[in-house]
Amino acid sequence: MKPDSATGRSGPSAPGITPRARTLLVLAVAILAFGLGLWLNFGLTPDRVDPPAINGIFLEPPRPVKKFTLIDQTGQPFTQERWRGKWTFLYFGYTFCPDVCPLTLLKLNKMQKILAREKLDQNNAYLFISVDPARDTPERLRQYVPYFNTKLQGATGTPEQLAGLAKQFGVYYKIPDAPEKNYTVDHSSTVLLIDPQVRLRAVFTQDQPEKMATDFQKILEYVAGH
Amino acid sequence: MKIITGFLINFFLIVGMSVYAAESGTLQITEPWARESPPTMTNGVVYMTVTNVGSEADRLLGGASEVADTIELHTHLMENNVAKMRKVETIEVATDQPTLLQPGGLHIMLIGLKHPLIAGQTFPLTLHFEKAGEIPIEVTVRGKEADAAEMPQGGSHAHHHHN
Numbered sequence: 001m002k003p004d005s006a007t008g009r010s011g012p013s014a015p016g017i018t019p020r021a022r023t024l025l026v027l028a029v030a031i032l033a034f035g036l037g038l039w040l041n042f043g044l045t046p047d048r049v050d051p052p053a054i055n056g057i058f059l060e061p062p063r064p065v066k067k068f069t070l071i072d073q074t075g076q077p078f079t080q081e082r083w084r085g086k087w088t089f090l091y092f093g094y095t096f097c098p099d100v101c102p103l104t105l106l107k108l109n110k111m112q113k114i115l116a117r118e119k120l121d122q123n124n125a126y127l128f129i130s131v132d133p134a135r136d137t138p139e140r141l142r143q144y145v146p147y148f149n150t151k152l153q154g155a156t157g158t159p160e161q162l163a164g165l166a167k168q169f170g171v172y173y174k175i176p177d178a179p180e181k182n183y184t185v186d187h188s189s190t191v192l193l194i195d196p197q198v199r200l201r202a203v204f205t206q207d208q209p210e211k212m213a214t215d216f217q218k219i220l221e222y223v224a225g226h
Numbered sequence: 227m228k229i230i231t232g233f234l235i236n237f238f239l240i241v242g243m244s245v246y247a248a249e250s251g252t253l254q255i256t257e258p259w260a261r262e263s264p265p266t267m268t269n270g271v272v273y274m275t276v277t278n279v280g281s282e283a284d285r286l287l288g289g290a291s292e293v294a295d296t297i298e299l300h301t302h303l304m305e306n307n308v309a310k311m312r313k314v315e316t317i318e319v320a321t322d323q324p325t326l327l328q329p330g331g332l333h334i335m336l337i338g339l340k341h342p343l344i345a346g347q348t349f350p351l352t353l354h355f356e357k358a359g360e361i362p363i364e365v366t367v368r369g370k371e372a373d374a375a376e377m378p379q380g381g382s383h384a385h386h387h388h389n
Contacts, residue, residue, distance in 0.1 A: 098269040099302060100309045102261060103329045106370055143265040148370070172308050182269065182337050189309040205307050 049225050052218035055206030056190070062199035068165045070129065070157035073142040078155045083198045087216075088125040090192040092171050094132035094185050095144045104189065105148040110209035111216075112149055120217060123196070130156040131166065131173040132185055169200060193219070250361045252280025253319065255353065258365045261329075263342035270294060270336035270343050272351065272365055276325040285356040286317040286325075291365075293349045295338030302331055319355070345369030 051060045070078040089108060093101035108126060115121040128145050130136035133156045136144075141154030156162070159175075166173060173187035191212065193202040202219060204212050248255045258274035270293070278284055289297045299317050303310040317332055319325045327333050334351075343349070345367050353361045 095264075095266055096269060097311075098261075098267070098271045098335060099300070099311060099333055100330060102264060102267075109370075140266050144267075147264045172306075184311045186308055186310040188307055189304065190307050 049222060052215070052222045054202060054204070054215035054218060055208075055211050056202060056204040056215070058202050058219065059200055062195055062197070062201045064197075064199045065194065066168050068157075068161065068168075070155045070161055070165070071138055073138050073145065073154040075138045080198050083125070083194045083196075085196050086123045086125050087196060088127055088194040090127050090129065090169075090194060092129050092131050092166065092173060092187055094130050094187070095136050095140060096132065096182070097185065097187075100189060102148070104191070104207050105145075105152065107207050107209045107212075108152070108191065109149040111212045112151060114209060114213040115216065118213070118217070120213075120220065124151070126152045128152055128154045129162070129165070130154065131162050131187055132175065133157060133159065133162065134175075134179075170203075195223070248361050248363045250358050253278055253284060253355060253358045253361060255361060255363050258351065258363050259368045260336070260343050260349075260365050262345040262367055262369050263339065264370075265342075267342070268339050270339050272334040272336065273327045273329065274334075274363075274365075276319050276327070278319045278321045278325070280321060282357070283321055284319040284358055286319060287315075287354045287356055289334060289351055289353045291336065291349060291351040293340055293343070293351075294336035295340070297351075298335040298337060300333050300335050302333070304330075316356070343367045 051058050065080045065083065068080055072078040089111075091101075091104055091108065093104070095101070105128065112121060112124070112126060115124065126149060128141070128148075130141060136154075136156050138154070138156065141156060145152045145154040157165070162173075165171075169192055171188045171190070171192070173185055175185055176183045189207065191204040191207060192200060193204065193216070195201040202215070204215060206212070254277040256275045256277065258272060260270050260272045263270060276286065286299065288299060291297060299314045301312055301314050301317075303312060314332075317325065317327070325332070346369070347367045348364045349367070351363050351365050353363060355361065
């Protein structure tokens with residue numbers, strides 16, 4: 001803490017260097033440092049693109065879907081292979097759900113229409129998985145899903161199959177232990193996105209159609225850039 | 227001319243709505259509507275706005291309608307992205323702001339529909355309030371397109387988030 005001596009050592013009157021030469025030196029170092037910074041930033045990682053910021057979670061790397069079997073709305077087995085080669089939007093719910101499921105399915109319908117208009121829907125599938133197989137038979141699903149969108153498909157499974165699938169996706173649902181006649185089911189309200197390589201790619205926590213459509217577009221652009 | 231037509235349409239819509247709006251003393255019920263029944267659906271849901279122009283709070287206790295076996299009041303909780311529908315005994319109708327029954331929030335459940343609700347139709351529903359007593363209303367059934375059109379402005383979940 002001796003300001004006087006410090007000033008004395010590094011002051012403008014330091015021997016051997018004129019003020020002008022010193023200014024030039026500082027400038028040269030600054031330019032060099034700036035250039036080095038640019039090179040480090042862009043030169044070393046020329047193709048790096050940040051993962052898209054979406055309303056929800058974007059998985060990087062995507063998580064491969066483990067094998068599973070469900071039953072589709074026509075009574076046929078439904079395995080993870082049905083997801084290969086296309087983008088699938090996935091929603092878990094139940095048909096007796098009077099408020100939030102129709103709401104989300106109508107929003108998915110609206111999103112599908114936006115994507116179709118933007119020509120981003122050619123390779124998409126939409127799937128409603130009922131977690132309430134005691135009441136939702138394939139036949140019931142077959143009647144229910146087309147009301148919301150003609151591309152929407154339905155599937156369900158045994159309680160064990162559904163529990164396994166929900167677990168690997170981190171999807172929560174709870175059938176009451178002692179269900180009354182008109183029981184309701186707590187369930188995750190998220191929409192999941194499976195990529196064409198059958199991997200979980202994103203979880204949308206925001207179900208506004210416009211936002212989901214924009215997020216999907218961002219994801220497609222990101223994937224195309226890789 | 228377009229503007230005038232627009233005004234006229236709005237005017238008639240408002241006048242038309244007031245047919246469905248009911249008023250009883252201190253409570254005004256506006257735009258009661260129900261969602262059209264998707265195939266297989268045996269429950270229905272009714273939304274509306276209840277405005278309390280009186281000086282003291284009231285409470286919705288329940289209702290009755292010929293279209294359903296029973297009527298329940300429900301709310302909708304969103305916790306960690308898990309949707310939970312819960313029966314509530316009453317719905318508070320405060321005086322400081324309108325009480326909104328809307329998709330993803332408070333709503334009236336029609337349990338055990340006697341027939342599917344079809345867009346464009348109306349049906350009677352009698353609401354039962356603690357202080358205002360019984361208020362009969364006519365509920366309009368809206369189709370899925372009208373329903374979807376409501377959503378963007380709804381921001382329905384926001385009102386019930388406590389993040």
